[in-house]
Amino acid sequence: MKLIDCQNVYMNYDSTKAVNGVSFSVDSGDFLCIVGENGTGKSTLLKGILGLQKVNSGTITFTGIVNKEIGYLPQKTAVQKDFPASVREVVLSGCQSRGFRLFYTSADRKKAQKNIELLGIDGIKNKPFNELSGGQQQRVLLARALCATDKLLLLDEPTTGLDPFVTAELYRIVDELNKKHGVAVVMVTHDLKNSVQYANKILCMEHDGDFFGTVDEYMKTPAARMIFGGGTNA
Amino acid sequence: MLDTFIQMFSYSFMLRAVIVGVLVALCSALLGVTLVLKRYSMIGDGLSHVGFGALCLALAMNVAPLAISVPVVVIAAFLLLRISENSKIKGDAAIALISSTALALGIIVTSMTTGINSDVNGYMFGSILAMSTTDVYVSIILSAFVLVLYVVFYNKIFAVTFDENFARATGTKTGMYNTLVSLLTAITIVIGMRIMGAMLISSLIIFPALTSMRVCRSFKSVVVTSAIVSIICFFIGLFISFAFSMPAGASVVAVNAITFGIFSILGIAKRKLS
Ligand SMILES: Nc1ncnc2c1ncn2[C@@H]1O[C@H](COP(=O)(O)OP(=O)(O)OP(=O)(O)O)[C@@H](O)[C@H]1O
Ligand SMILES: [Mg+2]
Numbered sequence: 415m416k417l418i419d420c421q422n423v424y425m426n427y428d429s430t431k432a433v434n435g436v437s438f439s440v441d442s443g444d445f446l447c448i449v450g451e452n453g454t455g456k457s458t459l460l461k462g463i464l465g466l467q468k469v470n471s472g473t474i475t476f477t478g479i480v481n482k483e484i485g486y487l488p489q490k491t492a493v494q495k496d497f498p499a500s501v502r503e504v505v506l507s508g509c510q511s512r513g514f515r516l517f518y519t520s521a522d523r524k525k526a527q528k529n530i531e532l533l534g535i536d537g538i539k540n541k542p543f544n545e546l547s548g549g550q551q552q553r554v555l556l557a558r559a560l561c562a563t564d565k566l567l568l569l570d571e572p573t574t575g576l577d578p579f580v581t582a583e584l585y586r587i588v589d590e591l592n593k594k595h596g597v598a599v600v601m602v603t604h605d606l607k608n609s610v611q612y613a614n615k616i617l618c619m620e621h622d623g624d625f626f627g628t629v630d631e632y633m634k635t636p637a638a639r640m641i642f643g644g645g646t647n648a
Numbered sequence: 649m650l651d652t653f654i655q656m657f658s659y660s661f662m663l664r665a666v667i668v669g670v671l672v673a674l675c676s677a678l679l680g681v682t683l684v685l686k687r688y689s690m691i692g693d694g695l696s697h698v699g700f701g702a703l704c705l706a707l708a709m710n711v712a713p714l715a716i717s718v719p720v721v722v723i724a725a726f727l728l729l730r731i732s733e734n735s736k737i738k739g740d741a742a743i744a745l746i747s748s749t750a751l752a753l754g755i756i757v758t759s760m761t762t763g764i765n766s767d768v769n770g771y772m773f774g775s776i777l778a779m780s781t782t783d784v785y786v787s788i789i790l791s792a793f794v795l796v797l798y799v800v801f802y803n804k805i806f807a808v809t810f811d812e813n814f815a816r817a818t819g820t821k822t823g824m825y826n827t828l829v830s831l832l833t834a835i836t837i838v839i840g841m842r843i844m845g846a847m848l849i850s851s852l853i854i855f856p857a858l859t860s861m862r863v864c865r866s867f868k869s870v871v872v873t874s875a876i877v878s879i880i881c882f883f884i885g886l887f888i889s890f891a892f893s894m895p896a897g898a899s900v901v902a903v904n905a906i907t908f909g910i911f912s913i914l915g916i917a918k919r920k921l922s
Contacts, residue, residue, distance in 0.1 A: 481818060503868065518803065
């Protein structure tokens with residue numbers, strides 16, 4: 415079943431073109447990695463999908479899913495330096511996005527706690543968010559994104575700032591969510607090696623045109639051959 | 649001292665001032681946390697000037713002050729939000745434009761009609777004699793409205809304040825909550841400026857939040873501490889104003905400023921020790 419269908423999407427900032435006619439789709443159960451050079455519009459495309467930024471032409475259609483059911487990890491989160499918020503409060507606010515609650519239910523709290531443990535931040539859950547290291551903050555925001563969804567995760571370079579151990583752990587977690595719990599994943603990343611290992615589909619955005627297809631198809635493209643060496647898939 | 653305290657409550661105008669003042673102190677402290685964190689603290693200042701203009705107008709037209717100022721300030725709050733969201737004029741500049749225009753209008757209307765009399769002076773710097781019994785009832789209803797909405801939407805307000813983009817991306821109608829916060833702020837300011845004065849009411853919004861942020865490190869503790877600090881400061885300020893016959897608004901602000909100083913020192917000490 416198709417969750418998101420993007421056809422010929424164009425987006426720009428005032429006069430700068432950011433996304434140039436991208437077409438792709440996400441089915442339920444998909445693990446899609448979006449790769450490509452810096453500045454080819456990957457983050458902008460995610461913002462378009464989420465309705466944070468205007469799409470100038472083309473269509474983005476959602477089926478069987480609404481914004482409320484999407485978990486999102488932005489590439490950059492502009493949280494003020496002095497914002498008083500504990501890690502627990504931040505993670506719980508992910509649960510909040512799914513409809514109106516007067517108070518958090520015990521199911522919400524359990525889910526938040528589960529994700530806190532999953533990302534190994536149980537020891538710092540009462541600490542103020544703004545006093546954490548960059549990597550720790552990234553884990554907190556990822557836990558928040560996990561709280562927000564059972565269906566679709568949009569992750570914009572989630573491993574930025576994480577140490578190699580946690581990076582591997584993150585791929586394992588996302589993979590488990592995807593394979594075991596059926597959460598569809600769209601991940602922007604520059605980590606091609608892990609992309610082709612975990613994803614089933616690749617969207618490669620380049621200045622001179624895009625590629626969208628399965629991992630196997632991607633491996634046959636000239637760009638992938640150049641990176642992975644001609645022989646890997648032959 | 650105790651005598652003065654008991655005496656204070658024997659005047660019905662003092663009782664009215666205490667009831668309304670405590671409610672306003674509570675509402676403004678809660679909203680203040682969000683406004684300060686969203687860098688909207690100047691909105692309080694802008695709206696209070698608009699409120700002053702509206703009160704002058706009400707005085708000139710000889711109608712009930714709240715009847716005019718509530719709608720005018722609410723409309724101004726919506727306008728300010730729209731302008732700072734959509735247009736090329738920066739939020740702080742928009743506030744300065746609207747607030748000085750409203751202030752000018754108020755003064756023009758006043759000088760053409762009554763002249764700067766004690767009523768107008770009261771609007772500027774506050775007066776504890778200002779509240780009629782009807783005003784008290786209206787204030788209680790409006791504050792209850794503010795408090796209930798704040799509690800009901802507390803979690804949403806946190807989410808939108810902390811990270812508006814994430815909230816919006818995941819389906820929260822952030823525009824609606826921003827509108828809600830400015831609506832509640834408008835109401836709080838209109839009620840509070842009668843006692844505190846147009847020039848001083850915005851400090852009631854800004855001080856408690858900043859004070860509690862010196863020491864507290866989670867959102868909930870900041871909100872709760874702000875509310876408590878604000879109410880206590882209001883009480884002490886009002887008492888001082890009564891005991892030494894000083895203007896209420898100014899005493900409350902002075903107490904808030906001192907409390908801010910104390911909390912800053914506590915905050916530094918806390919960080920040194922931990
Ligand atoms: N806020 C902005 N205002 C104006 N132009 C922008 C803005 N954000 C991005 N752009 C431009 O849009 C284009 C796409 O940016 P985008 O952030 O989507 O790239 P990206 O693929 O995510 O890059 P990266 O791999 O570095 O994260 C770039 O040319 C960039 O200069
Ligand atoms: Mg990016």
